Amino acid sequence: MINVPKGTKDVLPSDSYKWQFVEKTAREVARTFGANEIRTPTFEHTEVFLRGVGETTDIVNKEMYTFLDKGGRSITLKPEGTAGVARAFVENGMHSAVLPAKLFYITQCFRYERPQAGRLREFHQFGVEFLGSTDANIDAETILLAKTFLDKEGIKNVTLYLNSIGCKECRKKYEQALKDYLNQNIDDMCELCKDRLNKNPLRILDCKNDKCKEITKSAPKILDYICEDCSNHFEKVKNYLTIAGVAFKVNPNIVRGLDYYNRTVFEFVSDNIGAQGTVCGGGRYDGLIAQLGGADVAGIGFAVGIERILMLLENLGVEIPNPNKVVYYIAPMGEKETEKAFELVSKLREKGISADFDHMNRSIKAQFKYADKIGAEKVVVIGSDELNNGVVKVKEMKTGIEQLMTFDELTK
Ligand code: HAM
Helix, strand or coil: CCCCCCCCCCCCHHHHHHHHHHHHHHHHHHHHCCCEECCCCCEEEHHHHHHHCCCCCHHHHHHCCEEECCCCCEEEECCCCHHHHHHHHHHCCHHHCCCCEEEEEEEEEECCCCCECCECCEEEEEEEEEECCCCHHHHHHHHHHHHHHHHHHCCCCEEEEEEECCCHHHHHHHHHHHHHHHHCCHHHCCHHHHHHHHHCHHHHHHCCCHHHHHHHHCCCCHHHCCCHHHHHHHHHHHHHHHHCCCCCEECCCCCCCCCCCEEEEEEEEECCCCCCCEEEEEEECCCHHHHCCCCCCCEEEEEEEHHHHHHHHHHHCCCCCCCCCCCEEEEECCHHHHHHHHHHHHHHHHCCCCEEECCCCCCHHHHHHHHHHCCCCEEEEECHHHHHHCEEEEEECCCCCEEEEEHHHHHC
16 A cells, blocks of 8 residues: 655545635635735745745755756745745736735645644645735734634634844844844754854744743843834834734744744744644745845735644534535435436536435435435435326435425426
8 A cells, every 4th residue: 555645644525625614714805805816836946945935944944845857957846835926926027017916825835844733744825925015004904814814714712923023124133132142052052043043043032942942031032123113113013903903912032934024923823733833924025026036025924724724623623514415315216216316416416406316226225324424415215106106205314304395396
């Protein structure tokens, strides 16, 4: 037997309706915020992510599925959605169309990570990217979209952590102060953070190692270093969120794992799905489009992990209705009756009603068992009497109540 590769999963029919529910909600919420779908390729030139996500990030350094194609080009399976969208925005001259461009996507992503609950090598994101506005109201709008999506999924108990990591200038000053502080504690830090100290010191702030956590507790806080403009922007974001009734906690340790962010960053975190509790992460990335060769266009967005949403729904006991159940199961008792059943299911299906009949030459008893297994709402038995009289009994499986109907009434 050949198994699926480590860190990937099959979505079986017993679960696919849950995915459809999550995706439908995502599309519906995006529509109400005026966002349109964008689909970009599963793979890009590796450079898109080197320049987009950033060469000092874990994603680029350790986690990308990169290979040379038969033409010798370096290709990477997308580890996230934003860089590809930014590349498409530049390539298609979208900055000269209507701004802000309000975009969303549902896509698979690939990261070579150590698989565990909520962490896969192939996973799926619902993401939103709003491009073209530097206004704080679009930061709040983006966060509100994420919150509305979570609410509509039935997910209430998540915490929104909010932070500002300032602009390049504020970050330069802050990084220096942070490095000065961390250098005094370097011996007690984990090996990874020792390495991060010169490459990407902000990442040390969200290290999960206990000693590093203890050290960063007393580290200088970014919010004490951001400039007046960035500070005003942050105040406005908080004000808009308050107007929208979105509760948040300012957390200066939220720095995010990708290089393109500036100013607003945020995460929605749940305590109900174990160590990988971040269901949604996002932020502003005003320099990304220019970095990929485009105009000076600002951007903000987020992505939620669909697998984590599904885990959360399961753990919270949120019931997802299965719309794919068969409404009518027609149970014929012989060959002529099977022909009639075939005709009836075809008529029902033309009306958009799901209907099924016997393909296995089963006894009536076995057909009832089968109808029960597939969750059929109603069963109609056709024997020789029913065939001759043109009248059938329609049995509601849940209640056992039977109703007499002619063939015409059944398919009307
Ligand atoms: P991210 O925080 O790397 O951000 O990923 C967003 C979400 O994807 C996470 O919160 C998590 O739910 C899910 N996720 C990430 N890695 C995995 C994994 N290995 N297995 C399962 N789920 C995972 C981004 O990707 C940014 N592009 C978000 C963004 C959009 N920022 C601005 N616009």
